[in-house]
Amino acid sequence: MNIQKAYTATDVHVAGEVYRIIKDAPFIHSQSLQELNGQFSLAYEEEINLLLNEPRGFAGLNGCLVVPPFTSGADVAVVFFDHKGTVPMQYGGIVAVITALLESGQLKAKSSNEYSVETVSGVVAATAVMKDEEVKLVTLKSKPCQIIQTHVPVSYLDLQTEVALVQADHLYAIFDKAELPFEIEMENLPDINQWGQKVIEALEGKYAVSRVVLLDHSQKSEGTIKTVTFRPDRYIVRSPGFGTLAACSTYLLENGDISASSRIENESIFIGKLTAELSSQLETEYEFIFSARGFITGMQTYVLDPTDPLAAGFLLK
Numbered sequence: 001m002n003i004q005k006a007y008t009a010t011d012v013h014v015a016g017e018v019y020r021i022i023k024d025a026p027f028i029h030s031q032s033l034q035e036l037n038g039q040f041s042l043a044y045e046e047e048i049n050l051l052l053n054e055p056r057g058f059a060g061l062n063g064c065l066v067v068p069p070f071t072s073g074a075d076v077a078v079v080f081f082d083h084k085g086t087v088p089m090q091y092g093g094i095v096a097v098i099t100a101l102l103e104s105g106q107l108k109a110k111s112s113n114e115y116s117v118e119t120v121s122g123v124v125a126a127t128a129v130m131k132d133e134e135v136k137l138v139t140l141k142s143k144p145c146q147i148i149q150t151h152v153p154v155s156y157l158d159l160q161t162e163v164a165l166v167q168a169d170h171l172y173a174i175f176d177k178a179e180l181p182f183e184i185e186m187e188n189l190p191d192i193n194q195w196g197q198k199v200i201e202a203l204e205g206k207y208a209v210s211r212v213v214l215l216d217h218s219q220k221s222e223g224t225i226k227t228v229t230f231r232p233d234r235y236i237v238r239s240p241g242f243g244t245l246a247a248c249s250t251y252l253l254e255n256g257d258i259s260a261s262s263r264i265e266n267e268s269i270f271i272g273k274l275t276a277e278l279s280s281q282l283e284t285e286y287e288f289i290f291s292a293r294g295f296i297t298g299m300q301t302y303v304l305d306p307t308d309p310l311a312a313g314f315l316l317k
Contacts, residue, residue: 003303003304003305004303004304004305004306005050005303005304006301006302006303006304007022007024007025007047007050007051007301007302007303008022008023008024008299008300008301008302009021009022009051009299009300009301009302010023010100010104010296010298010299011296011297011298011299011300012095012096012097012099012100012294012295012296012297013096013294013295013297014092014095014096014099014239014292014293014294014295015092015239015240015268015272015273015274015292016238016239016240016268016270016272017060017062017092017237017238017239017241017272018060018061018062018238018297019061019062019063019064019090019092019093019096019097019294020051020052020057020061020062020063020064021064021066021096021097021100022047022051022063022064022065022066023065023066023106025044025047025065026043026044026047028043028044030070031070032070033067033070033071033077033079033118033119033120034120036067036079037079037086037120040065040079040081040085040086041081041085041086044065044081046312048063048081048083048085049311049312049313050302050304050311050312050313051063051302052081052082052083052313053083053312053313053314053315054313054314054315054316055310055313055314056302056313057313058315059083059235059315059316059317060235060237060238061082061083062080062081062082062087062090062092062093063080063081063082064078064079064080064081064090064093064096064097065078065079065081066078066097066101067079069116069118070118071118071123073116073123074116074117074118074123075107075115075116075117076097076101076107076115076117076118077117077118077119078093078094078097078117078118078119079120080093080119083315086120088119088120088121089119089120089121089124089143089169091140091142091169091242091243091290091292092239092242092292092294094117094119094124094126094138094140095126095138095140095292095293095294096294097117098115098117098126098128098135098138098294099128099135099138099293099294099295099296100294100296102128102130102135103133103134103135103296104299109130113127113128113129113130114126114127115127115128121143124140124141125140125141126138126139126140127139127140135293135294136293137291137292137293138291138292138293138294139289139290139291140289140290141279141287141288141289141290142168142169142242142246142276142279142287142288142289142290143168143169143287144282144285144286144287145166145167145168145246145247145249145250145285145286145287145288146166146167146250146284146285146286147164147165147166147167147250147251147254147284148165148166148167148171149164149165150162150164150165150251150254150255151164152164152165152207154199154202154203155202156198156199156201156202157198157202159198159199159202161175161179162176163175163203164251165207165209166247166248166250166251167247168243168244168246168247168250169242169243169246170210170211170243171207171208171209171210171211172209172210172211172212172213172243172244172247172248173199173203173207173209173211173212173213174213174215174247174248174251175199175212175213175214175215176215176217177214177215177216177218178216178218180195180214183216184214184216184226184227184228184269185269186269186270189269192214192228192269193236195214196212196214196228196230196234196236197234199212199230200212200230200232200234209232210231210232211229211230211231211237211241211243211244211247212229212230213227213228213229213230213241213244213247213248214227214228214229215227215248215251217248217252217257220252220257220258220262220264223262223263223264223265224264224265224266224267225248225252225264225265225266225267226266226267226268226269227240227241227244227245227248227266227267227268228268228269229241229244233317234317235317236269238268238272239268239272239274240266240267240268240272240273240274241266241268241274242274242276242290242292244266245264245266245274245275245276245288245290246276246286246288246290248264248266249264249276249278249286249288250286252264253278253281253286254284260278260281261278262277262278263275263276263277264276264277274290274291274292275290275291275292276288276289276290276291277289
């Protein structure tokens, strides 16, 4: 084997969502993280394809490039990216990066448990509790979320329903599962997928929705909801979703379905869980504190053989 390039990465999953953390990509001189972020898609196109595409990656894999901070006081800087290019912010990516760096010893543990991560969306403060050299819990604050519109009629083929539009880290279209004949369980995945395809087609061209959410809040009195979240490309988000949890909590709070003191746990179709509680409310805007834990799943070296016909990779969805 003729190895042309090699990259070392740490994979971390947060409630089922996988983040590939890269620390040894080719150096690019930048005056700021914003400049690096702007250069990233072109300068690191080969790395994106090599590390995120199959056969080394898969359609739902997220990337995190870790670099020294540009901002004074920050502990680390991160560029988030996916198969299409850079992403402004990934809450799960913050949890994954802090977990990987602390548990590998590359970030020195602080007695305060408080860390600052520089992103193109600003410096994000997070608290990471360690015990026995493991990160047991990471908490961080959401951006403001608000209801855009409720009771929006949706009609398409045999679909007659309503949707609520909520702005969080994306624009979320939230549908109530109560009117559907199936539960959010793995055995009902074909029905859930079919429903998701139909709803995405119904919304196409009408709203700039980035996420479609099926919400079961029948257990909200017990502090639990269940969701399935679809991306516009019809791919199901693997975790319960930080933004999904914030959007659904905003929707339930605005409707008076839960109290401001409620702690809400969002469970995915495969029992991954994320927790949020209201941090502050200013008029119609809500902010939340997320709680989650990351788990390192592997530390690998990925190589490029120049004779590999699949060097650019491929994606099956």
